[in-house]
Amino acid sequence: MKYLYILLITILFSDYKVSEYTNIINITVLFGLILISFTNWKKIELYSFQKQTILSKLFIIFLILLFISYLRSNIDSSSVTYSYYKIIIIIIMIFATLSVIFELVKQDDKKNVDDEKLFFFFITIPITFIVSNYIFELLSIDIFDYKKNYPQIGFSEMLRSLFGLEIQRLPLPLTSGVNNYGSFLGASAIISVTFYSTTKIKKFKKYSLIFFILSIFGLLILDMRSSLLAIIFIVICNRFLKDLNHLKITGLFISFISFLPILLVLTSFLVTNSQYLDFLSRNSEDLATGNNRNILWALSLNELISFKMNHLIGFGEFGQVGSKVSSLWAKDFSIFSNSEYVSTHNILLQLILDIGYIGLFVYYTLIIVASRTIRKMYITTKNRNLLVLQNFIFYFAFVGGTESLNYHNATFWMFIFTFVIIIYLNKKMSTNHQLFQTEGIKS
Numbered sequence: 001m002k003y004l005y006i007l008l009i010t011i012l013f014s015d016y017k018v019s020e021y022t023n024i025i026n027i028t029v030l031f032g033l034i035l036i037s038f039t040n041w042k043k044i045e046l047y048s049f050q051k052q053t054i055l056s057k058l059f060i061i062f063l064i065l066l067f068i069s070y071l072r073s074n075i076d077s078s079s080v081t082y083s084y085y086k087i088i089i090i091i092i093m094i095f096a097t098l099s100v101i102f103e104l105v106k107q108d109d110k111k112n113v114d115d116e117k118l119f120f121f122f123i124t125i126p127i128t129f130i131v132s133n134y135i136f137e138l139l140s141i142d143i144f145d146y147k148k149n150y151p152q153i154g155f156s157e158m159l160r161s162l163f164g165l166e167i168q169r170l171p172l173p174l175t176s177g178v179n180n181y182g183s184f185l186g187a188s189a190i191i192s193v194t195f196y197s198t199t200k201i202k203k204f205k206k207y208s209l210i211f212f213i214l215s216i217f218g219l220l221i222l223d224m225r226s227s228l229l230a231i232i233f234i235v236i237c238n239r240f241l242k243d244l245n246h247l248k249i250t251g252l253f254i255s256f257i258s259f260l261p262i263l264l265v266l267t268s269f270l271v272t273n274s275q276y277l278d279f280l281s282r283n284s285e286d287l288a289t290g291n292n293r294n295i296l297w298a299l300s301l302n303e304l305i306s307f308k309m310n311h312l313i314g315f316g317e318f319g320q321v322g323s324k325v326s327s328l329w330a331k332d333f334s335i336f337s338n339s340e341y342v343s344t345h346n347i348l349l350q351l352i353l354d355i356g357y358i359g360l361f362v363y364y365t366l367i368i369v370a371s372r373t374i375r376k377m378y379i380t381t382k383n384r385n386l387l388v389l390q391n392f393i394f395y396f397a398f399v400g401g402t403e404s405l406n407y408h409n410a411t412f413w414m415f416i417f418t419f420v421i422i423i424y425l426n427k428k429m430s431t432n433h434q435l436f437q438t439e440g441i442k443s
Contacts, residue, residue, distance in 0.1 A: 056423045058366040065355040072316025097420045119385045126188035127211040136173035183403050184410040186227025189215035194391045198384040230398040257397045293345050299328050300349045312356045319353025347400030392418050
């Protein structure tokens with residue numbers, strides 16, 4: 001049953017056009033998940049979200065704010081039907097994740113969680129989607145015509161500089177954009193390499209290494225520099241910290257991770273003439289302007305200087321359109337159709353425009369509380385596989401500095417999965433004397 005869930009969830013990972021909300025594939029999969037979920041309704045442990053700690057409450061509040069933003073969407077072709085459709089997908093995704101967790105729980109009196117299988121499932125979901133993209137690409141199947149309609153944005157400079165390969169930066173068949181999919185590949189890479197370092201099962205080590213290589217290969221093709229920097233940064237941190245017990249997660253540390261990529265972009269002009277970083281630059285102005293992110297951030301901040309009530313609650317989904325700030329940068333991205341929908345390329349600014357300062361506060365508090373919860377579970381269980389969840393949060397915060405990850409895309413689905421698993425494990429630990437089957441055994 002769990003393999004069927006993985007397959008169905010993977011299909012829903014694919015990006016779909018706004019005008020295609022009745023796409024037969026997505027609708028069929030959606031109702032398939034609903035039907036299968038109802039068969040497990042009495043088995044699944046929905047108590048994870050009942051009488052829970054502040055973490056689950058924050059998660060629910062965050063989702064409610066996102067749902068409201070969908071209903072207030074600024075997409076011209078959007079409708080109430082489509083907004084409800086997106087809300088239902090998220091709810092079903094949560095239920096499907098819990099259903100898979102149930103399948104992985106040891107069926108005995110204690111019902112301890114098989115941590116190795118749980119975290120292997122966690123890294124299997126993204127790689128299934130990635131491999132599906134590679135297969136469609138090799139078969140030259142462009143389901144949604146994304147590649148045909150995507151503008152020419154250049155070649156992968158890293159592949160050209162390092163290996164002499166001329167490969168264009170284009171989305172793969174199941175993805176609508178290079179940056180969104182690149183962020184997802186980075187997420188897959190960091191959780192795969194983390195699980196490789198923590199798992200005690202040789203078979204899982206082999207698979208996670210393969211998953212990591214496939215993800216890195218995709219990042220090089222798409223020329224995703226921020227994702228690669230995030231992976232390097234997190235791996236270095238892990239080497240110094242050794243385990244979660246040495247890391248006291250604070251708001252200051254999360255803030256540092258979130259603003260570090262912003263600082264790197266804003267100071268990138270200092271190394272524009274460095275011959276050692278030529279392989280990172282796509283053109284003469286690329287590093288100097290942060291690939292035009294400086295423009296997006298400056299105009300977004302200019303909008304927020306004069307306080308408006310909408311800044312408190314947001315303008316709804318695609319708030320850059322609702323606030324009209326994107327009309328100021330549309331001309332700079334004219335190679336894209338509907339250039340006014342180009343995001344702020346920063347999750348903090350995007351959250352303010354979409355769900356306001358209130359939403360930003362909830363998001364920030366959510367990731368801080370989640371990090372502290374993971375550390376608390378580690379102190380209790382000494383299970384290093386928990387580092388997989390923590391590293392994903394670090395990655396999401398880091399890459400969110402240069403990308404808007406709060407929309408319906410594969411990286412956002414991983415965000416949902418991560419928090420559902422954390423909430424489930426936290427609830428399990430509060431009701432069980434022993435959380436994992438391998439508890440207390442260090443890898």
